[in-house]
Amino acid sequence: MKQELNIVEQKYNVNLEDRIAKNGHEPLVIWFTGLSGSGKSTLANVLQNHLFNENKQVYVLDGDNIRSGLNSDLDFSENGRIENIRRISEVAKLLSQAGFIVITAFISPFESDREKAKQIIGSCFREVYIKASIETCETRDVKGLYKKARNGEIKNFTGLDSPFEEPKSPDLIINTSETSIEESLAQLLTLTNKI
Amino acid sequence: MKQELNIVEQKYNVNLEDRIAKNGHEPLVIWFTGLSGSGKSTLANVLQNHLFNENKQVYVLDGDNIRSGLNSDLDFSENGRIENIRRISEVAKLLSQAGFIVITAFISPFESDREKAKQIIGSCFREVYIKASIETCETRDVKGLYKKARNGEIKNFTGLDSPFEEPKSPDLIINTSETSIEESLAQLLTLTNKI
Numbered sequence: 001m002k003q004e005l006n007i008v009e010q011k012y013n014v015n016l017e018d019r020i021a022k023n024g025h026e027p028l029v030i031w032f033t034g035l036s037g038s039g040k041s042t043l044a045n046v047l048q049n050h051l052f053n054e055n056k057q058v059y060v061l062d063g064d065n066i067r068s069g070l071n072s073d074l075d076f077s078e079n080g081r082i083e084n085i086r087r088i089s090e091v092a093k094l095l096s097q098a099g100f101i102v103i104t105a106f107i108s109p110f111e112s113d114r115e116k117a118k119q120i121i122g123s124c125f126r127e128v129y130i131k132a133s134i135e136t137c138e139t140r141d142v143k144g145l146y147k148k149a150r151n152g153e154i155k156n157f158t159g160l161d162s163p164f165e166e167p168k169s170p171d172l173i174i175n176t177s178e179t180s181i182e183e184s185l186a187q188l189l190t191l192t193n194k195i
Numbered sequence: 196m197k198q199e200l201n202i203v204e205q206k207y208n209v210n211l212e213d214r215i216a217k218n219g220h221e222p223l224v225i226w227f228t229g230l231s232g233s234g235k236s237t238l239a240n241v242l243q244n245h246l247f248n249e250n251k252q253v254y255v256l257d258g259d260n261i262r263s264g265l266n267s268d269l270d271f272s273e274n275g276r277i278e279n280i281r282r283i284s285e286v287a288k289l290l291s292q293a294g295f296i297v298i299t300a301f302i303s304p305f306e307s308d309r310e311k312a313k314q315i316i317g318s319c320f321r322e323v324y325i326k327a328s329i330e331t332c333e334t335r336d337v338k339g340l341y342k343k344a345r346n347g348e349i350k351n352f353t354g355l356d357s358p359f360e361e362p363k364s365p366d367l368i369i370n371t372s373e374t375s376i377e378e379s380l381a382q383l384l385t386l387t388n389k390i
Contacts (some may be wrong), residue, residue, distance in 0.1 A: 013244065014240075014243050014253075022247070022250070045208045045209075052209045052217070055217070065289060069315070070285040073278075087265060094264070095293065097260065098295065
């Protein structure tokens with residue numbers, strides 16, 4: 001029994017290299033940024049499905065699983081928005097350290113917030129600009145948010161009365177006005193094919 | 196091409212059942228509670244190693260990866276401690292929804308906080324009391340924290356000048372003063388053998 005005890009005690013903790021070896025791929029944080037209605041959630045789910053079926057460990061962080069839980073205490077003030085992105089970044093980092101390919105689908109309209117996300121997450125951060133004109137997004141208006149914003153029911157709505165700062169040097173730009181879902185997926189896979 | 200498009204669009208999102216099928220096990224949140232020096236981190240790592248080598252998806256949340264990142268903005272006031280546990284609970288829930296067996300290793304001395312954790316995390320929550328007398332923990336004093344607390348360098352130290360509320364009905368109690376690491380591991384595996 002003494003020997004067994006020593007064996008247990010001498011084992012190293014599970015580290016990221018162990019997880020990479022087991023999963024067969026490195027972690028990655030694919031950070032989507034773009035207007036409401038640009039196609040972030042759609043593409044996040046299409047990409048997740050594809051990677052999952054390739055037997056990769058993948059998870060999407062979006063409003064559905066963040067705003068109602070971890071960030072339910074935050075408002076939409078400037079400080080609230082900054083803290084929202086900071087926490088998302090920290091959780092994405094944790095998931096990447098657990099071996100996951102993480103896809104984040106948040107508008108994240110400010111360059112400074114995305115820059116902070118990149119700093120927190122580190123070398124596995126990839127910025128993807130899901131691009132569509134405000135006219136296209138407003139025409140789609142899947143959630144009816146643009147209509148509400150135009151009616152004054154939502155204030156500080158990105159693209160209308162709050163700015164969207166386009167990424168300066170994203171790893172990828174997908175113009176969803178012109179690009180099919182298959183082609184968008186193919187472009188996204190150029191990011192994960194390298195890991 | 197049209198057909199392919201439809202196939203992509205008709206796919207359901209990856210859900211928890213898909214992850215369970217792929218991982219070969221259900222998620223679980225094994226919530227350790229106990230005094231500083233009771234053996235939480237040691238047992239968390241031994242359990243993680245064992246489950247990882249059984250090809251399970253497992254991750255430990257502890258002070259190392261939470262306090263320096265997600266919760267770096269929190270102080271040790273009452274509100275800070277409550278928010279600390281709330282966020283840990285939400286992150287553990289997210290990881291469980293991503294399919295993981297999560298082991299949390301925090302003192303979490305208050306019944307109300309652990310009750311809230313249970314409410315947030317839901318049916319996969321398991322409370323494990325890592326039990327050792329204050330005398331044993333103080334003798335171990337691996338991190339030198341008891342000495343600092345006795346010297347007045349740390350205030351509100353659990354077990355000395357701040358209470359530890361013992362769990363009323365934990366799923367498991369491990370008395371580390373009397374139980375070897377192998378035996379402790381065997382007891383912990385009774386939780387994961389059921390999933």
